[in-house]
Amino acid sequence: MKISCIISLMIIIASCTPQSEHKPTSEVVSYPFVVEDDLIDFTHESGARGLRHIGESVGSGGALFDADGDGDLDLYLIQGAAIDGSALQGNVLLYQHDGKFSKSEKPCGAEDSENGMSCAAGDIDNDGDIDLYVVNNGPDRLFLNDGTGHFTDVTKERGINMPLFGSSICFIDVELDGDLDIFVGHYVEFSIDSFQPCMREHLEVYCAPKNYSGIPCSLLINDGNGFFSDASASSGLSAYLGKALGVLTSDVDNDGDQDLYVANDGEANFLLLNQWKETGEIKFIDDAYVAGVALGEGAKEEAGMGVEAADLDGDGDEEILVTNFEAQTNSCYRNDGGGMFLETSFVNGIGPPSIPNVAFGIRVLDVNLDMLPDIFIANGHVIDNIENFTNGQTLFAQKDQLFINEGGTFKEVSPHLPAELKVGRALISGDIDNDGDLDLISTSWESSPRVLRSTSAGIAPVIGIHLIGDGVSCHRDAIGAVIKYKVQGKTITREHRVQSSYLSSHDPRLLLTLAPTMDEAEVTVQWPGGASETTILTAGSYHKWVMGKGIVHQTQFEKPIPN
Amino acid sequence: MGSSFVQILLVVFIGIAPALQDASTTDPRITELNALMQKGQFLKVLNKGRAILHDQPNQPQSLMLTGAACIELARTIKDTNAKHQAYAEAENLFQRFSLVHPNHNNSKVEQSLARCCLIRKDWKNAIQHADKSIQLSPSSSMAHRILGEALTGNQQHEKALQTLKKALAFSPRDTSIMHLIQGEYHTLRKYAEGLSFLLKQQDNLPQSAQLKSQFYNTLYTAYISLNDIENAQIAITKAITLNPKEAKFAPEMALNLYRLGRSEDSKLWAEKALGYSHLKTKPKAICLRILGQLLSHEGKYQEALNFLEKSYRFNPQDRSTGFAIVAALRRTGQNEKAKELIKKINANHADPRE
Numbered sequence: 001m002k003i004s005c006i007i008s009l010m011i012i013i014a015s016c017t018p019q020s021e022h023k024p025t026s027e028v029v030s031y032p033f034v035v036e037d038d039l040i041d042f043t044h045e046s047g048a049r050g051l052r053h054i055g056e057s058v059g060s061g062g063a064l065f066d067a068d069g070d071g072d073l074d075l076y077l078i079q080g081a082a083i084d085g086s087a088l089q090g091n092v093l094l095y096q097h098d099g100k101f102s103k104s105e106k107p108c109g110a111e112d113s114e115n116g117m118s119c120a121a122g123d124i125d126n127d128g129d130i131d132l133y134v135v136n137n138g139p140d141r142l143f144l145n146d147g148t149g150h151f152t153d154v155t156k157e158r159g160i161n162m163p164l165f166g167s168s169i170c171f172i173d174v175e176l177d178g179d180l181d182i183f184v185g186h187y188v189e190f191s192i193d194s195f196q197p198c199m200r201e202h203l204e205v206y207c208a209p210k211n212y213s214g215i216p217c218s219l220l221i222n223d224g225n226g227f228f229s230d231a232s233a234s235s236g237l238s239a240y241l242g243k244a245l246g247v248l249t250s251d252v253d254n255d256g257d258q259d260l261y262v263a264n265d266g267e268a269n270f271l272l273l274n275q276w277k278e279t280g281e282i283k284f285i286d287d288a289y290v291a292g293v294a295l296g297e298g299a300k301e302e303a304g305m306g307v308e309a310a311d312l313d314g315d316g317d318e319e320i321l322v323t324n325f326e327a328q329t330n331s332c333y334r335n336d337g338g339g340m341f342l343e344t345s346f347v348n349g350i351g352p353p354s355i356p357n358v359a360f361g362i363r364v365l366d367v368n369l370d371m372l373p374d375i376f377i378a379n380g381h382v383i384d385n386i387e388n389f390t391n392g393q394t395l396f397a398q399k400d401q402l403f404i405n406e407g408g409t410f411k412e413v414s415p416h417l418p419a420e421l422k423v424g425r426a427l428i429s430g431d432i433d434n435d436g437d438l439d440l441i442s443t444s445w446e447s448s449p450r451v452l453r454s455t456s457a458g459i460a461p462v463i464g465i466h467l468i469g470d471g472v473s474c475h476r477d478a479i480g481a482v483i484k485y486k487v488q489g490k491t492i493t494r495e496h497r498v499q500s501s502y503l504s505s506h507d508p509r510l511l512l513t514l515a516p517t518m519d520e521a522e523v524t525v526q527w528p529g530g531a532s533e534t535t536i537l538t539a540g541s542y543h544k545w546v547m548g549k550g551i552v553h554q555t556q557f558e559k560p561i562p563n
Numbered sequence: 564m565g566s567s568f569v570q571i572l573l574v575v576f577i578g579i580a581p582a583l584q585d586a587s588t589t590d591p592r593i594t595e596l597n598a599l600m601q602k603g604q605f606l607k608v609l610n611k612g613r614a615i616l617h618d619q620p621n622q623p624q625s626l627m628l629t630g631a632a633c634i635e636l637a638r639t640i641k642d643t644n645a646k647h648q649a650y651a652e653a654e655n656l657f658q659r660f661s662l663v664h665p666n667h668n669n670s671k672v673e674q675s676l677a678r679c680c681l682i683r684k685d686w687k688n689a690i691q692h693a694d695k696s697i698q699l700s701p702s703s704s705m706a707h708r709i710l711g712e713a714l715t716g717n718q719q720h721e722k723a724l725q726t727l728k729k730a731l732a733f734s735p736r737d738t739s740i741m742h743l744i745q746g747e748y749h750t751l752r753k754y755a756e757g758l759s760f761l762l763k764q765q766d767n768l769p770q771s772a773q774l775k776s777q778f779y780n781t782l783y784t785a786y787i788s789l790n791d792i793e794n795a796q797i798a799i800t801k802a803i804t805l806n807p808k809e810a811k812f813a814p815e816m817a818l819n820l821y822r823l824g825r826s827e828d829s830k831l832w833a834e835k836a837l838g839y840s841h842l843k844t845k846p847k848a849i850c851l852r853i854l855g856q857l858l859s860h861e862g863k864y865q866e867a868l869n870f871l872e873k874s875y876r877f878n879p880q881d882r883s884t885g886f887a888i889v890a891a892l893r894r895t896g897q898n899e900k901a902k903e904l905i906k907k908i909n910a911n912h913a914d915p916r917e
Contacts, residue, residue, distance in 0.1 A: 200752065289905045292890050299882040327790050340893050347860045352823050355790045391755035393789060409824075 032367045032402065033440070033452040034563055035419040040075065040441070040449045041102045045089055047082040047115055048384070048446070052197065054190055055137045055165060056080065057206045057382040058245065061118040061426035061443060061503025065130045067093055067108070068149030071555070073430045073507055075101045075441065076132060077449065078116035083192060088113040091134065093149065099433060099561070109151035110143040112136070117187075118426070118503035122171040122180050122479070125226035126471040135166035135184055135503075144226070159228045164215050165190055168247040170499035172258045173475050174221065174235075175276050176529050180475045182220040182228065183260055185244030188212035205383050209266045209303075214243040217262060217270075221282060235282045243267055246307035248500040249479060250318055252291070253339050256530060258480045260284065261293065263304025263322045268294040292341040293320055293333045297351060302328045303358075306427070306502035309495070310364035310373045311335075313408055316493045321350075323359030323377060323502065326394065330354040330362070330377065349410040350375065350403055357398050358382060360502040361427025365438045367415075369460035369513045371487055372405035376415065376452075378424030378442040378502075397421035400442070400452075415452070422447055430507025436462045436540070436557035438511055443503075457560035461514040461539030463521060464557065467496060470547040473529045477508060478547070480528040485512055485521045514539055593624050600628050608632035616656075621663045630656035630675060637682075647683060654679035670700035677709045681716065689713035704734035711743060720750050736769040738778040745781050754788040761785050776806030783815060792822050810839035814846035821853050830857050848878035856887055864894040882908055 048056040060078040067074040075094045082088075090113035094101035114136035124131040129145040140162040143151035155161075167187040171180040188209055198207035216238045220228040232238050246263035253259060255277040262270040271288040275281055288294035296302035303325035309318040313334065320341065322331040329351030333341035345351030354377070361378035368374065379398035386394050402415035423445035432439040437454040444450060463485075467478040474481075481496040498508045514521055524534040527547050535550055537543050544553035592615055599608045612629030615622055630653040637649035657675045661667065673696035680689035693710035700706055707730035714723035724747040731740045741764050748757025761782050768775050779802035786795035796819050803812045813836030820829035833850040836842060842850075851874035858867035868891045875884045885908040892901035 289886075289889075289909070290893070290902060292886070292893075295882075295886060299886040336894065340890070342859060342890055344860060346822055346824055347826055347857075349824055352792060355792060355822075389752065389755070390789075391759060393755045 030455070031414060031416045032456060033416040033454055035416045036451040036453055037420065037448065039100050039451045040077075041094060041100075042077050042079075042092055043448050044077075044443060044446050045080050045082070046446050047080040049082055049084060049086075051083070051195070052204055052206045052384075053083060053192070053195060054188065054207055054209065054212065055115065055117075057384070057445070058167070058187070059115075059117050059137075059425065059445075059503070061168075061505075062428055062441070062449070063119050063121040063132065063505035064428050064430035064432070064441065064507045065121040065505065067130065067145065068095065069129065069147060072096045072434060073432055074149070075428075075449075076110065076119060076121065077443070078119055078134065078503070079113075081113060081115040083115075091116055091119075093151075095149070096432070104149075106150075108149060109153070110134070110141075112141045112143075112153075114138040114141070117166055118168050119505055120169045120171050120182070120499050121505045121508075122498060123471075123476040124171075124180055124182075124222070126179060126476050128471075128476065133169060133171075133182055135162075135169045137165045137187075137190075139163045140166055140184065142228075154226075158226055159230075160220060161230070162218060162220075164218075167245045168499070168503055169505075170247050170249050170260070170497070171477060171479055172249045172260065173480065173528055174219070174258065174274060174282055176257060177224060178469070178471065178473050178475055178529075179222040179224050179226075180477060180479070181222050183247060183249075184218045184220070185247040185262055186215035186217055186242075187245065187265070188243050189215055200383075201389055203385055203388055205385065209243050212243075214241045214264070214267065216240055217242065217244055217247070217260075217272075219282075219284075231282055236284050237272070240270055240272070240286055242270055244270075245305045246322065246500075246502055248307045248309055249497050250309045250320070250495060251480060251482075252318075252320075252335075254317070258528070261307055261309070261320055263307045264301075265303050265305065267301050269304050269322065270294075287339065291339050292343065295343075296322070296324060296331045297329045297343050297345055300328070302331065304331075305358075305360045306362040306377075306500075308362045308364050308375075308500050309497070311493050312364070312373055312405065314372075314490065314492070316491065318495060321362055321364070321375065323362045324354070326356055326358050326381070328355070330359050348408065349412070353401060353403075353412045356394070357401070359401075360425045361442055361504065363427045363429045363438075363440060363501050363504075363506075365429060365440075366511070366513045367402065367454070367456060368404065369437070369456050369462065370405075371460075371492065371513045371515065372407060374405050375403040375410065376427065376440060377401040377403070378427040380423030380425060380445060395421060397423045400424065419450075422450060426503040427501045428504040428506055429501075431464070431509060431511065433561055434542070434555075434558040435560040436464060436511065437560075438507075453561070455560075455563050457557065460516055461518055462557075463512045463514065463523065463537045463539050464509055464542035464555075465512065465523070465525075465537070466509045466542055466544045467525060468544065468546045469527060473531065474527045474547050478525075478527060482526040483510060483512070483523060484526075485523045487513075487515050487518065487521065509542060593622075596625065596628050600631065603635075605632040605635040609636060621659065623660060623664065626656045626660040626663075627672075630654075630660070634675070634678070650679050650682040654683075668699055670696045670703055670706060673699065674703070674706055674709055677706075677713060681709065681712055684716060686713050686717035690717060702733050704730045704732075704737065704740070707733065708737075708740055708743070711747075715743075715747065715750075720747055723747050724751065735767055736774075738769065738774045738781070741778060742781045745785055749784070749788055754785070758782075758785040758789055772805040773809075776802040776809060776812070778802075779805065780809075780812060780815070783819075787819075792819055795819055796823060810836070810842045811846060813839065814842070814849050817850055817853050821856070826857050826860070829853055844877045848874045848881060848884065850874075851877065852881065852884045852887065855884070855891070859887060859891055864891040867891045868895065880911070882912060 046056045059080045062077040064073045090111035093108040117135045119134045121130045129147040132143040134141040142155045165187045168185040174181045197204045218232040221231045242264040244262045249258040257274040257276045259274045260272040270286045272284040275283040304322045306323040308321040312319045317335040320333040329345040332345045334344045357379040358381045364373045381396045403410035426443040428441045435457040437457040440452040469476045469478040483494045520538045526532045542555045543551045609632040612625045615625040633653035640646040673692045677689045677692035690713045696706035711723045711727035727744045783798040817832035833853045836850045851870045855867040855870035871888045889901045
């Protein structure tokens with residue numbers, strides 16, 4: 001059912017001062033998002049059966065992508081599973097019809113019933129459709145799409161054997177050979193046999209990650225035909241023992257290859273610099289301490305969950321954002337260039353409001369279409385009985401937070417009308433209604449995912465782009481492409497990535513906001529590998545931009561749904 | 564808290580001597596000792612007391628007063644070994660008193676012995692003496708307080724909390740006991756209960772602005788424990804308003820303003836705190852670090868380095884300052900020095916992933 005929601009609230013403020021004249025004033029309060037809680041036919045199953053195994057508390061995520069090639073976004077959601085083998089409901093692919101996400105009558109072939117954590121959607125075999133890699137607390141799965149939204153499990157035959165407790169994933173073309181490689185973050189070594197419950201005030205609680213050993217991340221290298229070899233050890237990654245929860249790609253050292261950033265839970269984060277451009281070898285070196293992105297505010301190992309990167313200050317390079325536990329700020333590492341970052345959360349307004357919350361999903365998007373990137377955060381505690389220890393002051397379910405960019409500093413505002421609190425986890429972005437603004441889906445622990453429909457479409461001109469690599473020198477997903485365009489004499493820079501946030505794979509299309517007076521802009525794309533193309537694009541449409549061919553298709557934005 | 568406790572002890576000891584009525588009270592040397600004790604001339608008490616004990620090793624009032632003087636002097640000694648020696652001498656004197664008067668029934672003697680045990684972290688004997696003191700004087704707030712502290716040291720936090728609450732019941736306006744109770748709630752991770760407890764005490768505070776300010780400082784820490792930096796700011800502001808001369812509040816003010824992103828105010832308070840001549844080393848380091856961090860955020864890395872390096876000299880264990888120096892070194896072209904410092908910092912820190 002589509003909720004018809006009021007987003008403008010008339011607040012009548014009447015003066016209570018007896019001496020003053022009774023002058024009612026009115027103020028229109030608009031919210032950037034409308035909450036739609038019943039559009040998704042899915043309820044998350046954590047697998048919790050009262051024993052409080054750590055893996056139950058941290059899932060699960062999903063992906064927004066066009067599975068069947070019909071032009072709208074579908075939603076693949078990851079399901080948990082009980083350790084006793086019950087409730088093996090499996091992951092679901094939900095097709096979008098009239099704004100609602102529901103299952104097809106036919107199985108999609110990707111109903112993996114392992115204990116799931118996250119997934120990445122991308123064209124692994126460069127055949128023009130979107131495939132899925134599913135990360136599990138158990139054996140991972142690779143599903144190839146036949147182009148109609150039907151998937152086949154090819155895990156074993158494609159050389160994948162990843163049985164560890166995985167968390168996040170991102171696709172990356174490590175050696176710039178035109179295909180997607182796979183980087184998987186692993187969480188902790190957990191065994192039911194050696195499980196010891198953790199207590200707090202005579203009550204059992206989920207154990208902190210410090211109770212378990214970490215596991216190195218893994219790298220699977222694509223041979224160009226969609227067959228993979230495990231390069232975790234040879235790339236040097238096995239030397240870095242972490243407790244990864246959030247991962248993303250970014251060319252941090254600006255050398256033309258993609259580096260990796262990993263948010264670790266309770267330990268120093270990794271900045272894994274790709275050595276391909278320097279040495280021609282598939283090697284990564286952790287530079288997080290030197291760069292200043294290893295530790296949070298106060299130089300502490302924080303509980304890194306979600307990660308995001310964006311040029312928040314408009315200087316052409318990307319800041320790195322990490323969501324953390326309560327009593328820690330969400331980190332904002334300002335990029336000063338030259339591989340140097342400075343944690344700035346207490347001085348830019350992001351830190352103080354984040355301290356009471358346990359933050360997971362994070363997404364940078366231009367919420368109010370003012371050309372300045374804003375930050376949305378999904379919060380939710382990990383201790384399901386936390387209220388027992390805090391006299392109800394800290395809740396398991398927590399509010400969403402939106403930080404509006406005011407040109408260098410951020411101000412927290414209400415993202416939507418008051419709504420039921422949820423235990424937020426993944427935060428996936430996509431233009432669900434194809435109206436030219438970015439909507440969000442936030443997954444919730446043991447609940448249905450929430451759609452946060454953006455209300456900003458139409459308030460400023462926007463260009464939509466869907467980048468497609470040539471599949472030869474650049475993989476079709478074009479992850480790592482750098483997009484630049486000029487607005488009012490200022491160059492805005494974006495680096496293209498599809499996986500970020502927490503356990504999330506986003507709509508691969510990009511939205512570029514223009515100044516109110518503009519209706520077109522000159523846009524330059526620097527494709528992974530270095531080739532560059534420039535063209536003028538008009539606002540109001542999505543442009544399918546194929547490397548070497550230019551704009552091959554243009555689709556006008558849909559009319560915004562009335563609020 | 565420590566100094567107020569010793570002041571209370573002094574009252575205890577001064578009260579002990581007249582209670583010991585025996586033939587020696589007519590001894591003019593004992594009369595003089597009592598008078599010196601009343602005047603707070605502890606060194607003289609110690610010297611004269613030692614002389615009396617040299618002649619009369621078991622003279623009860625000399626044992627008590629000399630022991631009390633030892634404790635008073637011990638608290639002014641900075642050198643840890645010397646301080647412990649002074650407490651050991653006091654303990655020896657009180658023990659001798661107990662041996663000479665095994666049935667003394669003096670609760671305060673047991674309290675003194677318990678306190679000396681606390682100093683050398685002999686929690687079990689401290690508990691025994693404090694228990695005995697409570698048996699002898701069941702409504703003594705001090706005896707309960709000492710027992711609470713001993714139980715805290717012995718990691719019996721639930722029991723310590725209950726005992727300290729009893730101490731507070733006998734001395735309901737004692738803000739130092741409230742502070743100890745809050746500490747127990749914190750250790751037990753019952754942050755919300757700790758805050759709730761403190762909020763209930765607000766109508767029961769002493770008149771003294773100084774003692775009230777201590778309470779608001781405790782309330783500040785309770786809010787910080789609950790990640791409520793806005794209310795923490797209100798509490799520390801009250802503490803400072805009540806007791807503007809208290810040096811330890813200003814660094815907390817600077818730190819919390821920094822947390823709140825109020826950079827200019829934070830800078831002012833850090834500078835103000837550094838103006839206190841008796842500011843301790845760690846708070847001084849915090850203020851210098853804040854000033855350095857604020858300059859770093861403004862891109863003034865060379866200036867920042869001056870403050871940060873000074874801060875690091877005061878507190879070389881502070882990783883936050885260490886890594887702030889790393890950032891400033893890198894931005895002033897001193898990459899190798901920065902990398903060396905990272906190695907040094909991490910070598911001193913148990914990295915959980917290693």
